[in-house]
Amino acid sequence: MSLSINNNASSKVAIETLNAVQTDLSSTQNVVSTGLKVSTAADNAAAFGIAQQMQGNVSGQSAVNDGLSFAAQTVSSTASAANQIISVLQQVQQAVTSLGNSFGVDASESQIGTQINGYLAQIDTIARNATFNGVNLLAPDYNNAAVGTKLGISTSKLSYVAGLQGDVTTVTGFAASSGNGSIGKYLTSSGGSLGASSTSTLTDLLGLSTGGVAGKNPTANVFVTTDGAFGSSYVGSGVASVAKMIKQVQAAIKAMTYVTSDLGSNTNVIKSMSTYGSTISDNLTNGIGALTDADMAAASAKLTSLQTKQQLAIKSLTIANSQSQNILSMFQ
Known part of the structure; x- marks a missing residue:
């Protein structure tokens, strides 16, 4: 090999080798710093494209999981309110039953009537305030022009996305006079008398009061008036009126237990979908890692x-x- 000052072949080979090593070193340093073997489409167009689609699904599933968490809290809040209402209804039954012990004594019956009114006020207050982020499943009328407020309630049904492909599940409000899952249907199937078909309060719907106004507590009940007289639906039956009253309250209690059962069923569905959603998120993340992680x-x-x-x-x-x-x- 001749020596030349015009052409240094060895130097050219050394430069080419160094440049190749530098390029490979830069790529490897990027892998080490990012932890990714595929960080751009230039690294592997197919793997990068698939990973980006899967990442979109991860983000979508995250939103689904958040919605399921909100739905779970809403149902839980409603269930707690329904259970509390059942407890108050049991007190109403006790008060109504005691009318049989005070039959014919107007003063005692009047006092019991006042006591019942207090219990009904508790029930409607609980129903109005069973609101979670604007959703209330127990308030029959959440938009009352007379009161001039929605009481912080935006809707009487709960809708949430249950799956990544957009499957929407809806829990319809229970405070309706008819329809599947309505308190009205549960009440009549329990042997009770349905309240007004268009009602503004839960106690009206349960047939325990009349003339209620959304946002306001009831001032009278259907069992006994403020002067100690039995309500119009129970006049003329004598002591048997008390049995009819008890039956109405028992039917209301049974209707509310159906509501809690329905809420429990929805809770299980949401819990199951939340567990499945977490598994889907983990699987998608693992799939992305298999494609792109170094x-x-x-x-x-x-x-x-x-x-x-x-x-x-x-x-x-x-x-x-x-x-x-x-x-x-x-x-x-």
């Missing part, structure tokens, strides 16, 4: 190897560049 052990070994090659390439280039200096020594 083997850090292999990347570390490759980085060490390339750094060694880089040093050798630089040394080789230094030696190649020194050849022209060796030519100069021949003329000394």
